[in-house]
Amino acid sequence: xxxxxxxxxxxxxxxxxxxxxxxxxxxxxxxxxxxxxxxxxxxxxxxxxxxxxxxxxxxxxxxxxxxxxxxxxxxxxxxxxxxxxxxxxxxxxxxxxxxxxxxxxxxxxxxxxxxxxxxxxxxxxxxxxxxxxxxxxxxxxxxxxxxxxxxxxxxxxxxxxxxxxxxxxxxxxxxxxxxxxxxxxxxxxxxxxxxxxxxxxxxxxxxxxxxxxxxxxxxxxxxxxxxxxxxxxxxxxxxxxxxxxxxxx
Amino acid sequence: xxxxxxxxxxxxxxxxxxxxxxxxxxxxxxxxxxxxxxxxxxxxxxxxxxxxxxxxxxxxxxxxxxxxxxxxxxxxxxxxxxxxxxxxxxxxxxxxxxxxxxxxxxxxxxxxxxxxxxxxxxxxxxxxxxx
Numbered sequence: 001x002x003x004x005x006x007x008x009x010x011x012x013x014x015x016x017x018x019x020x021x022x023x024x025x026x027x028x029x030x031x032x033x034x035x036x037x038x039x040x041x042x043x044x045x046x047x048x049x050x051x052x053x054x055x056x057x058x059x060x061x062x063x064x065x066x067x068x069x070x071x072x073x074x075x076x077x078x079x080x081x082x083x084x085x086x087x088x089x090x091x092x093x094x095x096x097x098x099x100x101x102x103x104x105x106x107x108x109x110x111x112x113x114x115x116x117x118x119x120x121x122x123x124x125x126x127x128x129x130x131x132x133x134x135x136x137x138x139x140x141x142x143x144x145x146x147x148x149x150x151x152x153x154x155x156x157x158x159x160x161x162x163x164x165x166x167x168x169x170x171x172x173x174x175x176x177x178x179x180x181x182x183x184x185x186x187x188x189x190x191x192x193x194x195x196x197x198x199x200x201x202x203x204x205x206x207x208x209x210x211x212x213x214x215x216x217x218x219x220x221x222x223x224x225x226x227x228x229x230x231x232x233x234x235x236x237x238x239x240x241x242x243x244x245x246x247x248x249x
Numbered sequence: 250x251x252x253x254x255x256x257x258x259x260x261x262x263x264x265x266x267x268x269x270x271x272x273x274x275x276x277x278x279x280x281x282x283x284x285x286x287x288x289x290x291x292x293x294x295x296x297x298x299x300x301x302x303x304x305x306x307x308x309x310x311x312x313x314x315x316x317x318x319x320x321x322x323x324x325x326x327x328x329x330x331x332x333x334x335x336x337x338x339x340x341x342x343x344x345x346x347x348x349x350x351x352x353x354x355x356x357x358x359x360x361x362x363x364x365x366x367x368x369x370x371x372x373x374x375x376x377x378x379x380x
Contacts, residue, residue, distance in 0.1 A: 080364020081292040105366050113352070114360040116367075205292065206358070 060215055063127050065147035067213035069185050070125070070244040071198075072221045072232075077206040078118040080105065084200035084209060091189050091199040098172040100183040101200060120208060122200075123170040123183040124235065124243030125149050134165035139179070147244065148187050153179040167239040185211070214244065224248065282310075283322060287363075287372060290326040294368035295361050297342075317344055 005022045060068075080103050088100050101122035108115055129149050131140045139155035140162050142148070156179035163171045163180060174181035185191060186198040195202075201211035212219040225232045225246050234243045282299040302308050314320045318341065325331050325341060336343035336354045342361075346354045363371075 077358055079292060079358050079362035080366055081362075082365040083292075103364075103366075105364070114357040116359045116363070118359060118364060118366075 063147065065143075065145065066215065068147050068215040068244070069191075070212070070214035070221055070246065071122070071185075071201065072210040072224045072246045072248060073120055074206075074208050074210065074249065075117065075119055075247050076249040078103065078120055078208045079206055080118040081205065083203050083205065084120065087199040087203040088183075091186060094181075095174060095176065098174055098181065100170075100172075100181070102169075119247075120200075121168060121170070121235070122245065123149065123166075124168055124241065124245040125183075125185065127242035127244065128240060130165040130167065130239070130241060131162035131171065134161040136161065143187075146187075148185050149182075150184060150187070151180060151182065153177050153181075156180055167236045167241060168243075221246075283320075285371075286322050287368060288323065288326050288331070289368070291332055292362070293365050294363055296363045296367065297361070317341060 005025050082103060084101060085099075085103065088094060089096075092100060094100050101120060104119040104121055106117050106119065125148050127142075127147070129140070129142060132142055132149060134140075136159060137155045137157055139152045139157075141150055141152065143150050158173065158178060158180070160173060160180065163173065166182075171180050171182040173179075186195070186200075190197070190199060198209070198211050201209040210221050210224065212221040214221050214225065216222055224230070225248070230248055233247050234245065235247070282303040284299055286297040286299070288295040288297070302313075310320070318325060331341065333354060335341065336346070339347065343354055345351045348356075352360070
């Protein structure tokens with residue numbers, strides 16, 4: 001038998017005379033609300049996990065950057081000559097304790113044939129950047145025109161939350177600028193001055209770093225990552241950052 | 250008894266010193282062949298292992314030192330044409346490393362290219378010297 005909860009009486013009587021039936025009704029209400037909420041959550045998880053873009057047009061609509069800068073790294077060709085590191089530190093005045101890009105080395109002594117590989121890593125200019133999310137002052141922001149994750153140096157308060165948030169360890173703290181710093185695809189030093197390529201992509205002798213507009217079907221980078229025969233991967237896809245740096249053999 | 254133990258300990262230590270990581274040497278003077286050669290031009294760094302080619306693959310000195318290379322370490326990198334284009338044309342390493350006799354120079358890059366990190370691991374604490 002359903003009995004309505006008499007809120008007026010409750011207010012007057014100050015809850016001394018809440019009947020068992022009223023308590024039961026209240027609990028039932030609570031369960032119904034929880035159940036609806038849980039059901040809704042399950043439904044949304046099932047139907048909308050990891051939205052996959054069916055076409056380049058859909059991708060462009062969600063991330064309408066023009067040019068949409070990205071980099072394709074042909075990892076199998078990297079020979080750790082480190083000319084990219086030299087070019088980067090010179091072009092962007094990176095201090096010796098800092099880094100805008102690094103080369104990681106992986107050695108597998110039991111491997112057949114080649115026993116080592118070199119992996120260049122840099123800021124992935126993520127479409128869903130954790131550093132932008134973590135920044136308390138909006139010093140870290142995603143440029144609306146070209147998608148580069150920029151740093152407004154004057155706004156940075158040096159909390160280093162962005163450095164912790166980045167899954168790629170791409171940021172360092174620059175003492176001279178009193179700010180976090182990272183790769184900006186040479187925007188400040190080259191792209192804004194009319195150059196087409198980043199310093200590292202320009203100098204790499206082995207064709208490892210390929211830079212361009214990934215929304216332009218005529219660009220090298222677009223064509224590289226849209227081949228069905230080639231495996232293309234990104235770093236730490238499970239972090240959900242939707243990076244703009246792609247890796248291939 | 251104590252003296253014997255000390256001598257035994259010392260001998261064991263010295264043997265271990267020359268058999269483990271301490272026993273590895275890159276220098277030609279330590280071998281009958283040329284040892285490891287580490288090239289730094291045009292890129293840093295590429296390794297050539299005499300040990301592998303002579304001891305494991307059992308090549309003779311003349312197999313390479315008759316026509317392909319002078320028997321002087323690091324001479325070839327001074328010529329200015331010790332690059333991938335040249336190897337692709339069949340010169341130097343490319344004579345065998347063309348895909349038929351041995352893996353092609355177009356593949357397995359880091360098998361020979363040890364890079365700056367590899368250079369520093371082997372020779373980082375000494376001057377770049379042409380010996």
